[in-house]
Amino acid sequence: MELRHLKSFIQAARTLNFSEAARATCVTQSTFSQTIKQLEDELGCALFFRNSHEVTLTEPGKELLPFAERAIQTADDCANRMEDLKNMKCGTLNIGVTHSFNMVMHETIKDFIKRYPEIRLNVVYMPMAELIERLSKRELDFVLSFRPQGHYPQIESHILFEDRLSVIARKDHPLARKESISLTDLSDYPIALPAKGLQARKVLESILPDGNAELNVHIEMNEVTPLLRIVRNTGICTILSGSATEDAEDLKAIPICHERCRMEGSVQTLKGCYRKAAAKEFIRILSETSLVRKRISEWLA
Numbered sequence: 001m002e003l004r005h006l007k008s009f010i011q012a013a014r015t016l017n018f019s020e021a022a023r024a025t026c027v028t029q030s031t032f033s034q035t036i037k038q039l040e041d042e043l044g045c046a047l048f049f050r051n052s053h054e055v056t057l058t059e060p061g062k063e064l065l066p067f068a069e070r071a072i073q074t075a076d077d078c079a080n081r082m083e084d085l086k087n088m089k090c091g092t093l094n095i096g097v098t099h100s101f102n103m104v105m106h107e108t109i110k111d112f113i114k115r116y117p118e119i120r121l122n123v124v125y126m127p128m129a130e131l132i133e134r135l136s137k138r139e140l141d142f143v144l145s146f147r148p149q150g151h152y153p154q155i156e157s158h159i160l161f162e163d164r165l166s167v168i169a170r171k172d173h174p175l176a177r178k179e180s181i182s183l184t185d186l187s188d189y190p191i192a193l194p195a196k197g198l199q200a201r202k203v204l205e206s207i208l209p210d211g212n213a214e215l216n217v218h219i220e221m222n223e224v225t226p227l228l229r230i231v232r233n234t235g236i237c238t239i240l241s242g243s244a245t246e247d248a249e250d251l252k253a254i255p256i257c258h259e260r261c262r263m264e265g266s267v268q269t270l271k272g273c274y275r276k277a278a279a280k281e282f283i284r285i286l287s288e289t290s291l292v293r294k295r296i297s298e299w300l301a
Contacts, residue, residue, distance in 0.1 A: 195222035
């Protein structure tokens with residue numbers, strides 16, 4: 001039994017479509033079908049019911065799937081460990097990042113590539129739900145985000161720093177004179193909100209009694225950088241984590257007074273999954289960045 005047989009079987013079991021599975025594995029459909037037949041011949045049983053309309057797993061196929069996935073995971077872990085033995089002289093690190101966590105990345109990436117120029121970084125920015133799905137499929141080595149509010153039993157969260165949901169405004173805005181703010185203070189001011197699905201929006205919705213009824217919402221955007229540009233250019237406020245203004249001298253973050261406004265900057269990893277040495281080193285460098293150290297010291301103070 002070869003690993004390529006198991007990889008093809010897993011792809012077919014996930015898609016239940018031989019044409020789609022063949023495209024995903026970059027072979028012709030006839031070659032893919034032959035690979036599955038070779039595995040079935042070796043095992044002495046059919047793994048799929050196939051007709052002109054659909055493909056379904058047989059009972060042996062359903063039994064084989066978790067064993068095949070564990071075998072491929074073990075093989076991948078072995079390959080990753082061998083890469084680490086090369087003292088991080090090669091390899092790829094796949095990192096998922098939410099848009100609101102972007103502020104801690106620049107300094108870390110600059111330091112990492114200076115120390116390990118041979119390692120390729122593949123950084124993906126997506127909403128939390130999509131990143132967790134990709135992490136669960138082992139397409140990412142880890143995810144950097146604020147700690148997810150949902151229940152993800154297969155995910156481990158390791159807290160890096162503490163933050164708070166805040167109103168972000170220009171320093172010439174009337175609200176910028178306040179040291180803290182309540183949501184009722186915002187009712188007379190236009191607001192630009194992060195789109196649904198972003199972590200800051202989820203925290204905001206958890207403290208609003210009736211959706212956005214008390215806020216004067218003018219615009220919603222699904223990326224933080226253009227959202228901050230709107231704040232700069234129009235004077236409209238927004239609501240994000242306080243660290244969103246870390247490098248912005250013209251903006252001020254005013255913490256929102258609410259007990260559930262605490263946000264935890266975290267690294268999310270898959271439970272029971274081998275962690276590359278490069279991933280550990282990236283997280284170590286991240287934990288030493290000026291922003292993370294500042295947030296930790298502020299929280300302890």
